[in-house]
Amino acid sequence: MRNSIVFKLWLYMIALVLLVLTLAWFVHTNIQTRRYFQQQGDELVREGYRISALLEKEQSKEQQEQILRTSAKVLNAVIMLMDKEEFLEQCQNLHDNYSGNDPKLIHHDPLVDSEVKSLFAGKPIVHLGPGKILDLEVISAGVPVMSGDKVEKIIMLHAPVAPISNRINDLKQVTLNVGLEGIFIATILSFLLSRRFSNPLLEMNKVAQAMAHGDYRRRVHKISNDEVGLLANSLNTLALKLEEKITALEKIDSTRREFVANVAHELRTPLTIMQGYTEALVDGIADDPQEQNFYLNNIQDELKRLNRLVLDLLDLKRLESGQHDFTKDFVDIKTTVEKVVKKFEPSVKKNKIQIKTSFAANLEPIMGNADRLEQVLINLIANAINVSAPGDVIMVTAGSGAGCLHISVSDTGPGIPKEELPFIFERFYKTDKSRKRSTNRHDASNGTGLGLAIVKGIVEAHGGMINVQSRVGRGTTFTISIPNNQRK
Structure with missing residues (x-):
């Protein structure tokens, strides 16, 4: 199972889901945290300016205290009002709503010196960090209260970060839930995809195993386009x-x-x-x-x-091996046929048969080897003589057509059975199955049984082809076709 494609694909998909969700959670959490803190800080600064505007309208200490108390409850924050000497005048929503000048609270915790200087220079500040006043992580905002161009007082707002942490924890829980759902979906998808991929692979394995055992007929049937x-x-x-x-x-x-x-x-x-x-x-x-x-x-x-x-x-x-030991030159086929026919005159007279020739008027020389072409004609004419009876006629014709020279040797002998025609160019094949030497067979070469095989090899070495037509009792015709467009 550990080595199967199902398990590997499932493992890869789970790892991918977890990696994507972890990165997404990390990036999203950081972005959301920074954005939330920024929004909270900006909101505290705006509230600080609003409180500052309200304080400017109310001169009595009681009214100012009421404004600070109400704002602190609404914002769920600690609000401090300090004078320009950094002494605490008001502090709302801190423990027992302490009010008064307490030397312990004079310090501007959790601000740093640079931020304090910015405040007294008339610039608002936002700070995130642990505060000793609340003894927890707080987000602090400081707003100067101006009197003309001078800073009269400082308003400090300290809001606890706990609600923010709760939201982050909620985001973690949501991410965890999504991760578990992603793992479940990935498991289903990996199973479906692995089955889609593994089934043809398993079938291919069976075909390969069959091939290894000598069975090459099996095929893979479920083929996709991937x-x-x-x-x-x-x-x-x-x-x-x-x-x-x-x-x-x-x-x-x-x-x-x-x-x-x-x-x-x-x-x-x-x-x-x-x-x-x-x-x-x-x-x-x-x-x-x-x-x-x-x-x-x-x-x-x-x-x-x-x-x-x-x-x-x-x-x-x-x-058959292509090692032709002959050169090619222009051959006058009419002269070649007449030369071969003349060689058979004694045999023709002895057997009381005739050899007639017919040549087309447009007959042109071909590129070939005269001796080998003579060998072809000798074999075919000798075969025809061997199956001819006294009074029979052997016809040799030559003509051109379809870019080839066509030479036919026809006899009026007993013919060859149809079922034996596909085999007559095989080596040693003879129509008389007993292989007894008789005159009734279509293979010459003086009885070696290789004549027609050699004829076929010579013709194919010239780039041509040979075919045979025969009917039992009506004779046989061998036709040679050799391209006449060959060059030296």
Whole structure:
């Protein structure tokens, strides 16, 4: 509980309330006290002048005594009248209303010498301090009674400070009551505010704990528009990104395992064949020279196949890592297509199929690598030949549009099932699931299963893209799109 945000917020708010109330009470008390004393002193001075005016009108001692007695009762103060020799003539409201010249009261307690001099110079004074006459804290006011330009008498008014202290005590009590009410209100507010802040924080903690245990699907649902909301959004974004990264890593790991399995599969077949032929030669089973040559030729073919597989893997690795080992220059795509088609003339005649070409009139050179583009066309046309039957026609077209060069290779073969189209550019993927070497598959590269993956890598290295459209029994079309606005 001591470490919870509820307790800390409550403690801070209580401390703030107490600090504000203490400062307010201190400032307010001092201001009110000074203001009250000032007002009381001014009031006593005014009363002193009023009494002085009344005394000037009444010459008899009895009447003056009556004026002083009445004023003392009304003001609840001690009023003294002293002559210019500082002898006491009248004293009202002091103990037994003493009247007369008492040497003990001649002294001007609680005034100081400077204040006495001011009085006899004709200036009124106000003094706050303990007085021996009343034996308590008093506020004193002195007013000179003038006769022309001369001071004839001095009127002193001494009012006790006790009523003022009572008011200050009342102010303290009010401040205490307000403080207790403030603490109560602060407790309620701190509870409400802490719940508002702590609930999303607790939910974020649960989400973070779930993320720590591998669950990245949980989200913070109660999101406000303040800093806590920003933190919640950041945590949700983090969870989403981590989920995407983990999914991607899992996919990469799955692809890696699948790749290793595929490579092992591709290597196992030629190695098994070579092992069988080699054992036959070592054991002397094939003693006929012609049969031995047959075995050796098969071993040589499998070695070539392994070499092609290794080269294709290295080539694909470089393409996927972005380490392109080719330079770009202007390529006349019409010349490149015709060159590749000419290479397939023996295979076309042997299989009794046709390759036709079509070029747009506005065809312009593109920035690329001629050898790599030839490799792309060789793979696609070889695939088309492998799935074509005698009498079929393979169509190669090239044109421009939307800022790109478009090259299409179409065949009239058996086509590719719709559910397999998304996977044909994957490494080692073949439409015949048994992976038997047959002519009915859309991956050339001499049987390594990497041809279309390499084609895709080369096209993307040129800033382009490749897509495929196919219908079972109607043939397949591969279309390459490469931007024609690239520069060296």
